[in-house]
Amino acid sequence: MLFHVQMTVRLPHDMPPAKADELKAREKAMSQELQRAGRWRHLWRIAGRYANVSVFDVSGPAELHELLSQLPLFPYMDIEVQALCRHASSVHEDDR
Ligand SMILES: O=C(O)C[C@H]1C=CC(=O)O1
Numbered sequence: 001m002l003f004h005v006q007m008t009v010r011l012p013h014d015m016p017p018a019k020a021d022e023l024k025a026r027e028k029a030m031s032q033e034l035q036r037a038g039r040w041r042h043l044w045r046i047a048g049r050y051a052n053v054s055v056f057d058v059s060g061p062a063e064l065h066e067l068l069s070q071l072p073l074f075p076y077m078d079i080e081v082q083a084l085c086r087h088a089s090s091v092h093e094d095d096r
Contacts, residue, residue: 001057002041002084002095003064007077008051026072039067055084 011020034040042055058064061083068079086095 001060003056003058003061004082004084005054005056005064005068006046006051006080007054007073008049008079009073009077010050011073011076023072023076030071034067 011023031040031043035043039057040054041057042053044053045051046053056064056067058067061081064081068074071077
């Protein structure tokens with residue numbers, strides 16, 4: 001199943017920079033691992049914001065929740081999820 005996910009990062013202003021850098025480095029490593037595995041299909045920065053729009057390809061909501069909740073920045077993100085299904089007019093036959 002595909003899910004559209006919007007993540008907005010809200011790090012506390014008093015978080016020590018070294019802690020923020022460590023969280024961001026771990027988040028980057030995990031996101032790249034999931035992208036290479038095909039589970040995090042798209043990752044786009046929303047211009048002008050510390051936020052992204054992503055598309056995940058997972059078995060269902062439970063797997064998505066497990067994956068998102070393991071992200072190092074999870075405690076510091078507002079996350080909105082929308083389930084996607086194939087559009088009848090899509091020319092991409094392999095979209096699910
Ligand atoms: O920067 C972000 O949007 C938050 C998060 C998503 C991937 C990553 O490396 O950090």
